[in-house]
Amino acid sequence: MARNFDVIAMGNAIVDVIAPVDDAFLLTHKIAKGVMTLIDEFRANQLYNAFEERREAAGGSAANTMAGLASLGARGIFVGKVKSDRLGESFSESMRDIGVRFATAPATDGPSTACCLIAVADDGQRSMSTYLGASRELGAADIKVAEIAAADILYIEGYLWDTDSAKAASRKAIEIAKEAGTKIAFTLSDPFCVGRYREEFLELLENDLDILFANEEEAKALFEVETFDEVLQRIESWNGIAALTRSAKGCVVANGGEVHVIDAAPVARVVDTTGAGDAFAAGFLFGLVRGKDLGDSGRLGVLAAAEIISHYGARPEVSLEVLAGEAGLV
């Protein structure tokens, strides 16, 4: 079958509600800084009302990555569940606008479209409170063999493990990808998410994944080690491509004995780190599907991340394809 798509991504379909806050706000509202916490609809409404200067934007980790890939000129498919409500329509429209195929049938009843209340602190760190809502309804029936077989890479976010049906959908997609020769990439998503599903993620790593994305804290949590170098020693013995992000320290890319240490791309001012990892994944995956070596793929990753953290919001504001061209990477 022809590979008409570069990447097919599965993730929670979420609309972000972003607001600048100070640390006092985080304390008052009992928000854990720097991580993602799952919340229920009641708390979602409460925080939504507490947010001042809020902005809405289509989000979701893997969906953001697809936005980055689209901005680089890649052809993508997104699989995720919204409800047929105002936020759901807004999410779908955002995918269509950037040219990402999004054909998952929306839920017609049940909980409303997911939202993520993102509190961005003065230092650019973001704390996320996520109401999963309709995104939990993603199921095995939403996985289409033809879509997965049509892509070079299947990209799955670890957050999907928070819902049994979405996890089942992911496992089905993985089996299809193996049959079809579609490479399987996975992001650990969040250190707490790793804490919740550590054993399952380790089994995925061992049996299913070709490409792993993790930031330093997630990778430490996965291997239960204290230092980055211990992570690296563990991952060097793994038979796959690992892209490990380290915030201001850039990234380390390893594929067995081939290791790249890549500095972060310069940013005039870090405004909001929301989506940095998603953008990195976009740049890195773009490098891989375009046949770049691991070093240049990593450099595409840090370049995309630098664009995202220079402004509010988790999706690119300028063409990543143009930026990559200026940097001599495409």
Add this chain to the structure above:
Amino acid sequence: MARNFDVIAMGNAIVDVIAPVDDAFLLTHKIAKGVMTLIDEFRANQLYNAFEERREAAGGSAANTMAGLASLGARGIFVGKVKSDRLGESFSESMRDIGVRFATAPATDGPSTACCLIAVADDGQRSMSTYLGASRELGAADIKVAEIAAADILYIEGYLWDTDSAKAASRKAIEIAKEAGTKIAFTLSDPFCVGRYREEFLELLENDLDILFANEEEAKALFEVETFDEVLQRIESWNGIAALTRSAKGCVVANGGEVHVIDAAPVARVVDTTGAGDAFAAGFLFGLVRGKDLGDSGRLGVLAAAEIISHYGARPEVSLEVLAGEAGLV
């Protein structure tokens, strides 16, 4: 022959004259910030008199490394040339005091003992103006087969290439080490030093060295590349152990496909970076001679460097052996 010594080091025998300065001083006195410049006796006297609050201490890159090794409990020999004058006696005494064997015969006439005028700026960066004096007189006659054969590792500083006779002595020592099965370690010393002898250093790397020490700028100069990752790709294909230091970014240790990325050890306040690389080499060499793996050797390196930069002066003020014990590294 029994290996009664861990490391034998060859380097310029220098007494440091250290003074805090501001950037205006560097401009006024035409001192290039952050590097080592060779000066003549006239300029040495001029700068010496311009320095206020000056302190004298035995120095020299490789000699500092031996001081670090002694502080870790290793057994070392230093080979270098002083004159039998006040500074020369002070240098010899400092070696004896810390238990490093130093039996190179002092020059009885000719130029006086070498000194290095170290201007330490507000940001901790040091600029070195070196009058090589008697240290240039080191020659092949000073190299003793038995001393080199008695050590596990021969450690040579690249600065020796600045003098033909010291370079000849180094080459003789390298040949003896190869015969005796003593491992050969080399430090690139300074980016300008690399610029002066790039081709020769590349030949050494290819034909003679087992262990290479370089900071990021030196390594970039050696391979004439722009980024750290390019250095790493070049060094990963080299058949030896490379310890690459990156200032606040820690170090990367590579031995073919085995790569370690090690963060800098925490320092409450960086006071003076003089000797950071020398101390790193001490910690790393100590790890190697004690049979530690490359990761722990690198961690010993960054630990020693952190001690040195937390105070003025290039030699440890507290026992590195105790620090390494507290860190669980010995």
